[in-house]
Amino acid sequence: MNKYLKYGLISVAVIAIMLAVVYFIKQNSTPKKLYETETVERKDIINKVIVTGKVIPEDEINIKPQISGIIDKIFLEEGVDVNAGDLIAVIKVVPNEQSLNQAAGRVRNAEISLNNAKIEFDRNKTLFDKGVISSQDFNNQKLTYDQAQQELTNARTDYQIIKRGSIGGSSSANTNIRATVSGTILEIPVEEGDQVIQSNNFNDGTTIATIADMNKMIFEGEVDEAEVGKLSVGMPLEISLGALEKDKFNANLKFIAPKGVEEEGAVQFKIEGDLVINDSTYVRAGYSANASIVLEEKKDVLSIKEALLQFDKDTEKPFVEIEVGENEFERKDIELGVSDGIDVEVVSGLDEDSKVKVWNTLEKKSDEDS
16 A cells, blocks of 8 residues: 555656646746737828927017106007107206206307407498498408307207207107107006116117007027928918917918027027918917927828837847737838828838837836836
């Protein structure tokens, strides 16, 4: 009996060992990782660039004074429509004491000169009437008298301009600040009582108001140097405004800056596009905006996800791995076309029945790992 028990235990052990060997063989023959696949699809692929910027009036005119002084009265408000010549504000002149004193002294000197010239003129006229002096001598004295009268007139005029800002009574006096163009007042950065400086060769002067035609708006943005070479004047733009999310506006690219500006290590080029505004929509100056520019578009082409692409380390040419059997793949070199950053056109190398290996799937982290 012990003999049979001994052989029985040996048999059980042998069978267990054989089962274990078979199990390990199966385990080793099963791949550690089963790859998923994706099929090639037909899609419309649009390669476009998004440009951030803002919507501004095509022309903004700054109204500046021609004389220094203090804002005495402002007649209009921001946002109102004006016509060229409309009165915006009036400046009260605060004359410079030194200039005013010099002008007053010039008036007194001119009065003295005129009085002296009149005495000489009257005396020479009497002598001329008596035939004592010649006609030429009398005419010379008359000329001196006339010049003295004109000098007094000029001195008094200059005195009035320095003191009041104008001769007085003129509708085009320098103290009246008027709109030079028709449009909408965007901004009045001064208040009554503020001191303003005149515009001259050495100073831009204080801006009294900014006027623009709100019917002529443009999109202004910046494009990276990697994209600017793909743009050309006349390309269509689709503008979306942050403040008007439901509205889309069309525009045409009209300007590409010939020189870029370096910003944070990247070279940016300014672009501008004429904006077509709907009559029912009011667009305010300074709205932030995005412009979508279509660079290239392909309809109904074979495409795959860009994430499926692999690149040869030596040639840097793209390839994918296609399924040829159960969890068996082979390399396939392909030629690419248009890409929108997510999908890419496959020009050659694949057909619609191809199943492409998903080789770089990202695994989600568990709560313990995060």
